[in-house]
Structures are given as structure tokens and as C-alpha cells.
Amino acid sequence: MKAWLSHHAQAFKGALRKLAGQPVSSLLNVLVMGIALALPAGGHVLLANLQGIALRFSLEPQISVFLAATAETSTRDALDKSLRADARVSSVRFIPKSEALAELRKTPGIAEVVAALNQNPLPDTFVLKLRPSRPGEMDGLASELRKRPGVAAVQADTGWARRLAALIDIGQLTTAMVGALLSAGLIAVTFNTIRLQVLTQREEIEVARLLGATDSFIRRPFYYVGALQGVAGGGVALAILAGSLHLLNQGVRPLSETYGAHFELGFLAPGDAAAVAVLAGLLGWLGAYLSVSIYLRGIEPK
Amino acid sequence: MIRFSNASKRYAGGQEALSNVSFSVDAGELVFLTGRSGAGKSTLFKLIPAIERATSGSVIVNGQNVSAIKPAAVPYLRRNLGVVFQDRKLLYDRSVFDNVLLPLAFSGFAPKEAARRARAALDKVGMLSREKLNPIQLSGGEQQRVAIARAVANRPAVLLADEPTANLDADSAAAVMEIFIAFQQVGVTVLVATHDLALVQHAGRRVLRLEAGRLVEGGDPE
Numbered sequence: 001m002k003a004w005l006s007h008h009a010q011a012f013k014g015a016l017r018k019l020a021g022q023p024v025s026s027l028l029n030v031l032v033m034g035i036a037l038a039l040p041a042g043g044h045v046l047l048a049n050l051q052g053i054a055l056r057f058s059l060e061p062q063i064s065v066f067l068a069a070t071a072e073t074s075t076r077d078a079l080d081k082s083l084r085a086d087a088r089v090s091s092v093r094f095i096p097k098s099e100a101l102a103e104l105r106k107t108p109g110i111a112e113v114v115a116a117l118n119q120n121p122l123p124d125t126f127v128l129k130l131r132p133s134r135p136g137e138m139d140g141l142a143s144e145l146r147k148r149p150g151v152a153a154v155q156a157d158t159g160w161a162r163r164l165a166a167l168i169d170i171g172q173l174t175t176a177m178v179g180a181l182l183s184a185g186l187i188a189v190t191f192n193t194i195r196l197q198v199l200t201q202r203e204e205i206e207v208a209r210l211l212g213a214t215d216s217f218i219r220r221p222f223y224y225v226g227a228l229q230g231v232a233g234g235g236v237a238l239a240i241l242a243g244s245l246h247l248l249n250q251g252v253r254p255l256s257e258t259y260g261a262h263f264e265l266g267f268l269a270p271g272d273a274a275a276v277a278v279l280a281g282l283l284g285w286l287g288a289y290l291s292v293s294i295y296l297r298g299i300e301p302k
Numbered sequence: 303m304i305r306f307s308n309a310s311k312r313y314a315g316g317q318e319a320l321s322n323v324s325f326s327v328d329a330g331e332l333v334f335l336t337g338r339s340g341a342g343k344s345t346l347f348k349l350i351p352a353i354e355r356a357t358s359g360s361v362i363v364n365g366q367n368v369s370a371i372k373p374a375a376v377p378y379l380r381r382n383l384g385v386v387f388q389d390r391k392l393l394y395d396r397s398v399f400d401n402v403l404l405p406l407a408f409s410g411f412a413p414k415e416a417a418r419r420a421r422a423a424l425d426k427v428g429m430l431s432r433e434k435l436n437p438i439q440l441s442g443g444e445q446q447r448v449a450i451a452r453a454v455a456n457r458p459a460v461l462l463a464d465e466p467t468a469n470l471d472a473d474s475a476a477a478v479m480e481i482f483i484a485f486q487q488v489g490v491t492v493l494v495a496t497h498d499l500a501l502v503q504h505a506g507r508r509v510l511r512l513e514a515g516r517l518v519e520g521g522d523p524e
């Protein structure tokens with residue numbers, strides 16, 4: 001265990017030496033990786049923020065429930081009670097048909113038409129405000145209500161919310177595709193870096209093999225180089241992202257104030273930020289693994 | 303300690319570099335391997351740390367048949383052998399001390415113990431005062447000593463040296479030979495390949511002589 005730890009410590013130091021030995025190319029690699037990672041990470045951040053806005057706008061989704069003209073008072077009271085007890089519903093307003101008619105009379109031009117009617121054609125209505133929810137839930141509640149006794153019609157405007165959700169889905173898919181492509185690019189960058197290092201250290205590798213170094217001892221420092229470069233690239237990506245959001249927010253803040261709201265683009269959740277760095281490290285490791293597996297094979301002592 | 307039994311080595315081109323070589327070297331012996339260049343000395347040498355494999359016959363080192371050893375076991379075999387290569391194979395991107403430290407780095411020694419052993423090895427070959435220099439700053443004889451220090455840093459039971467006195471002046475060559483004799487005296491089995499017959503005669507040890515891939519002197523009776 002102690003030997004194992006000391007081997008890893010050695011490999012880690014060796015990797016730092018290798019990176020420090022070529023500071024310019026190491027920095028450039030890290031920068032390239034950072035930029036490549038910042039794109040999908042940035043896309044993810046913007047979508048997450050957009051989702052937040054969508055949720056805020058749909059804070060007050062409404063459902064109107066129109067009762068049948070034949071509905072009994074007891075049915076109406078039962079419905080009223082169950083709606084008020086429903087966890088998805090935040091407020092219930094009952095508009096009796098007389099009130100609705102009185103409202104209609106105030107509309108210019110309509111009053112004469114209303115006066116000509118000998119009975120009130122409007123139904124009793126419940127206007128429900130819902131708690132913030134996914135668009136699907138709203139549809140579910142609406143179709144549930146349609147089946148209730150005494151309910152003539154239910155109107156739920158979920159179209160725009162569904163459209164926004166679909167757009168966000170497309171955005172997420174695009175981000176995922178861009179992320180996958182750039183990840184492959186990141187693997188390729190590491191692959192090439194490690195290939196060059198293996199070739200320039202050919203002599204050292206050959207001597208180490210002759211003196212009894214195991215294959216894993218020889219490979220380990222290269223894995224560390226790949227992983228370290230990846231993690232550093234992930235760090236750069238997060239820094240680019242934080243900087244960009246800071247700049248964007250200087251524009252977003254005054255814009256949101258014109259809407260009477262206070263809104264700012266938020267950064268990645270701490271878990272997501274850590275995931276970016278870890279993923280970058282894994283990709284770097286993978287690139288190093290592939291490269292070392294291919295190019296070490298050619299180096300056998302003679 | 304080392305036992306070749308009818309060992310032959312044929313390269314891919316069809317040329318037979320070693321034919322039916324049989325000999326043994328006992329533990330604690332110092333033996334010279336001589337022959338003209340092209341006689342097969344280097345090939346015979348490469349069979350011992352499994353750099354090359356015998357095409358037929360067997361090569362036993364310390365009880366282990368190295369002509370049939372698994373690739374994964376090769377590093378552990380090599381750690382128990384100290385090898386001084388004909389071209390020395392020193393690394394010129396690091397100090398003398400770091401060169402000697404290299405084989406200790408992967409043998410599981412704690413850093414302090416590894417450094418202690420590397421210095422002890424350099425001390426034995428009289429190069430401790432040069433530990434901070436780059437090998438390129440040293441003379442051929444000094445570089446050879448560093449190569450020997452690296453070979454013995456792990457304290458192997460067997461020390462192999464391929465033409466260790468090539469390109470050295472007579473004094474340096476004699477000094478290097480003294481080092482091998484000193485190692486034998488502390489119980490190390492030493493096999494030295496050389497074409498320097500004067501040196502061999504002066505040392506007065508057993509000699510194996512190769513001629514065109516065949517052992518013509520010092521081998522097992524056929």
C-alpha cells in the first residue's frame with residue numbers, strides 16, 4: 001500500500017515535471033481544452049437559466065373550470081371543497097354566473113345584447129391558480145377535472161409552456177451534441193500531446209524497461225499528464241464561463257429592471273461545476289490511455 | 303546461477319547467431335566471455351535479461367527459465383540482474399545521481415532509502431563527488447563507472463557487463479576491471495563480455511570463448 005502510494009506520488013510529480021518542462025505547449029493545450037469545454041458548459045448554463053425563467057413565468061398558470069348549467073349546488077360545493085384541498089392548486093376563485101353577466105354588461109356594445117336575453121347564458125366558473133409545475137402536470141389536472149360531475153368544460157392554456165419546454169429540449173440536445181463532439185476533440189488533443197511525449201521520451205522509456213520498470217510504472221506518469229491537463233482545462237472552462245456570465249449580467253440586469261424584475265444569469269450548481277472538472281480529467285486520461293497503449297508498443301529494448 | 307543448455311538463437315533473417323551453447327556460471331564466480339565482434343557475445347548477453355529469447359534450448363537464471371518467461375515477469379527478472387550495456391544507455395537529461403536513482407524508483411524503495419542506495423552505489427565506483435554533474439560532462443571511463451553504479455544500485459546477485467572497457471584507455475579499463483573484481487569479492491556473480499584479451503589474461507579468470515556462434519572454450523563438455 002505504501003509502495004503503491006509512493007509510486008502514484010512519483011508518477012504525479014513526474015507528470016508535473018513533464019508539464020512544466022513544456023510550459024508553452026502545456027498552457028496552450030489547457031487553453032484549447034478550456035475553450036472547447038466552455039462552449040457546452042455555457043450552453044448548459046444558459047438553458048438552465050432559461051428554464052428558471054420559464055418556471056417563473058408559469059408561476060401563475062391558470063385553469064378555468066366551467067360548470068354545466070344543470071349542475072346542482074351540492075355538486076358545485078363538493079367541487080369547490082375538493083379543489084381547495086388539492087395540493088397542485090394554490091388559489092380558487094369562484095365566479096357565479098350572475099357576476100359574470102354583470103361583468104359582461106359593462107362592456108360597451110354588449111350591454112344591449114345582454115339586455116335582449118331573457119336568461120343568463122353564462123356558466124358558473126372556477127378560476128384556479130396553480131402552483132409552479134411542469135406543463136405535463138397542468139394537462140393532467142385539466143383532463144382530471146373534465147371527468148368530474150357537473151363540469152361542462154375546462155380551459156387550460158398550456159400551449160406556450162409546452163412550446164418553451166420543447167425549445168429547451170432542443171437546446172439541451174444541441175448542447176449535448178456539441179459537448180460530445182468537443183469531448184472527442186479534447187481526447188484527440190490529449191492523444192496527440194501524449195504521443196509526442198512518448199516519442200521524445202523514447203530513450204528514457206527504453207532504459208526504464210531494461211532496468212526492470214513494469215509497464216504500469218511507465219504508463220502512469222502519462223495518465224497523470226492527461227488527467228491533470230484535462231482538469232486544468234476544466235478549470236479554465238469554468239473561469240471562462242464565470243467571466244462571461246459576469247459580463248453578460250451587466251447587460252441582463254438593466255434589461256430585467258425594465259420589466260420590473262430583478263434577474264441575473266446564475267452560475268453552474270457546485271455539483272455541476274465539479275462534474276465539468278472531473279469529466280475533463282477523465283477525457284484527458286482516456287486520451288492518454290489510448291495514446292500510450294498505441295505508441296508504447298513500438299518501444300521495446302533491443 | 304546462470305546455466306545455458308543447448309541454447310540457440312536464430313534471427314528472423316534466418317541467420318543463426320548462437321548454436322547449441324551450453325555452459326554454466328556458479329554463484330559468486332567472475333567469468334569472461336570473449337570472441338571477435340559478430341561471434342555472438344551480444345546475443346548471448348541479451349538472452350539473460352530476456353531482451354531476446356532463445357529459439358531452442360534453455361537459459362536458466364537463478365532457477366528461472368528465462369527463455370520461457372512470461373512478459374509480465376520480465377521486469378522482476380531484470381531487477382535482479384545488474385546490466386552494464388555496451389552503449390551505457392545513460393540518460394543525458396538528468397544528473398549522475400538521478401541516473402543511478404532510476405532503477406531504484408520502481409523497486410518500491412522509500413525515497414530516502416533509494417537516495418541512500420544510489421549514493422552507496424556511486425561511492426563504490428568512486429563517483430560520489432560527481433553526483434550532481436550531467437553524464438555528458440564526464441569522461442568515457444567515468445560514464446562507464448556511472449553505468450556500473452546504476453547496474454548495482456539494486457544490489458543484484460548477478461552483474462552482466464557487455465564490453466565495459468571498449469573505447470577506454472588502458473588505465474581507465476584497468477580501473478573498471480578492478481571494480482568488477484571487487485564486486486565478485488563481495489559475492490556477486492559477474493559475467494563480463496570483452497574482446498580485450500590482455501585484460502582477460504591479467505585477471506586470470508575462467509574464460510568462455512565464442513566463435514561464429516559456437517562456444518569453443520569454457521563450455522560444458524559435449
